[in-house]
Amino acid sequence: MSLAVRVYAGYKSIQLWSRWVSDAKAAERYRRQDLRAARALLHTAVKLEGLLIKACQFVATRADILPDEWVSTLSVLHDRVPPRPFAMIRAQIERELGAPLDAIYPSFNERPIASASLAQVHEARLRDGRRCAVKVQYPGIEARVNADLRNLMFVLKILAWLERDFDFRVVAREMLKYVPMELDFVNEGRNSERIARNFAARADVRIPAVYWEFTSRRVLTMEFMDGVKITELDGTTINRHAVAQKLVEIYCEQILRDGFFQADPHPGNILVQPGPRLVLLDFGLAKDFPPAFREAMVRLTLAVLTSDSAAIVQAFADLGFRTRNGSLQGMVKVSDVLIGNVIRRGRAYADHDVMKEISDELPRALRDNPIVEVPGDILLVSRVMGLLSGLGKSLDSRVDMMQTMMPYALMGAPGGSRASGG
Numbered sequence: 001m002s003l004a005v006r007v008y009a010g011y012k013s014i015q016l017w018s019r020w021v022s023d024a025k026a027a028e029r030y031r032r033q034d035l036r037a038a039r040a041l042l043h044t045a046v047k048l049e050g051l052l053i054k055a056c057q058f059v060a061t062r063a064d065i066l067p068d069e070w071v072s073t074l075s076v077l078h079d080r081v082p083p084r085p086f087a088m089i090r091a092q093i094e095r096e097l098g099a100p101l102d103a104i105y106p107s108f109n110e111r112p113i114a115s116a117s118l119a120q121v122h123e124a125r126l127r128d129g130r131r132c133a134v135k136v137q138y139p140g141i142e143a144r145v146n147a148d149l150r151n152l153m154f155v156l157k158i159l160a161w162l163e164r165d166f167d168f169r170v171v172a173r174e175m176l177k178y179v180p181m182e183l184d185f186v187n188e189g190r191n192s193e194r195i196a197r198n199f200a201a202r203a204d205v206r207i208p209a210v211y212w213e214f215t216s217r218r219v220l221t222m223e224f225m226d227g228v229k230i231t232e233l234d235g236t237t238i239n240r241h242a243v244a245q246k247l248v249e250i251y252c253e254q255i256l257r258d259g260f261f262q263a264d265p266h267p268g269n270i271l272v273q274p275g276p277r278l279v280l281l282d283f284g285l286a287k288d289f290p291p292a293f294r295e296a297m298v299r300l301t302l303a304v305l306t307s308d309s310a311a312i313v314q315a316f317a318d319l320g321f322r323t324r325n326g327s328l329q330g331m332v333k334v335s336d337v338l339i340g341n342v343i344r345r346g347r348a349y350a351d352h353d354v355m356k357e358i359s360d361e362l363p364r365a366l367r368d369n370p371i372v373e374v375p376g377d378i379l380l381v382s383r384v385m386g387l388l389s390g391l392g393k394s395l396d397s398r399v400d401m402m403q404t405m406m407p408y409a410l411m412g413a414p415g416g417s418r419a420s421g422g
Helices: 002-020 023-048 051-061 068-078 086-097 141-162 169-182 185-198 240-258 291-305 309-319 330-344 352-367 376-394 401-412
Strands: 119-125 131-137 219-223 260-262 270-273 277-280 286-288 371-373
Touching (some): 002 023, 023 068, 086 131, 141 169, 185 240, 185 260, 240 260, 240 277, 240 291, 240 376, 286 376, 291 309, 291 330, 291 401, 309 330
Antiparallel strands (some): 119 131, 131 219, 260 286, 270 277
């Protein structure tokens, strides 16, 4: 709470001070404040761990709308959170798998190759020589996350009381449902195998195999896959624009074709191999849409792409959106502001100009008839869209969103082909 007050006060003081100085001086003050605020948040997140780190990971992906000071400062939390001592990791593995570490992994690198909010990953070899990645959940992290969720529920309950036109508790309900699933590595392994089956026909998408005999609820052993982090392609021969195209394609397939998708595509979870081929990692947070919801998502996408106002209204109703007076006509404007702007400009991300239009037009579009209920399932889709938008900006994406999305929308529509993309 004290951090929030300090950050808010810093920006508010600059806002008031900027009335009497040049734009250049104000911009420089904002830049310094961005850096101070981001560093303070990084320090607090590392200290408190848990859900705050996950929130920072999301912030660090939004290169499309946030200053570089925020993105570059917090991006270390994608896979470089200060690791736990190896003795603690060894004890956790031996407790979970019921055998001495050396008996399971004759070769085990004590230095993690990645460390994040809930777990860290080590490179190892099994007794048969297979190279593997071992993901180990931090001891005690479940209790920390549960405490964070209780605190979040309390805060959002207060916000829902203050902001009566929107029920923020839907966010808390979704987090209460999904965050605990990220702590179950058996669930993650099953999600991984399901995604792998869905992409079996695509040679340019790779999913690590799960080694079930060395996996438990808190330890996940999987095939080791090399690759370059998706945000670190500079200096390689890999075509960033081809990577951006494939990224949009595979998420269109997951959401519009399969109705089951990886819901955490931050840079630490996507590697790139020559080809290019995309390696998807970490399926702790995955979403399975009910068939009716997937079909409504497909119809909404197709309606937005074809500017069909009546179909947009019907799709929002079918998805479960509700407004104060019951009319959803205003959602046509909302969809245009949030989605249509990006598609018409042929961009795979919302740049600063688009975000300014959204900040100017969205409140106006909602003022007369506020949204009072948002379906929980849509929140993960919105999160994924935000993450992909940030990655698109980082990759300087030139994806034609209309041309890319239309075949998948038609494929998923009633009577459309469900054949896999290539």
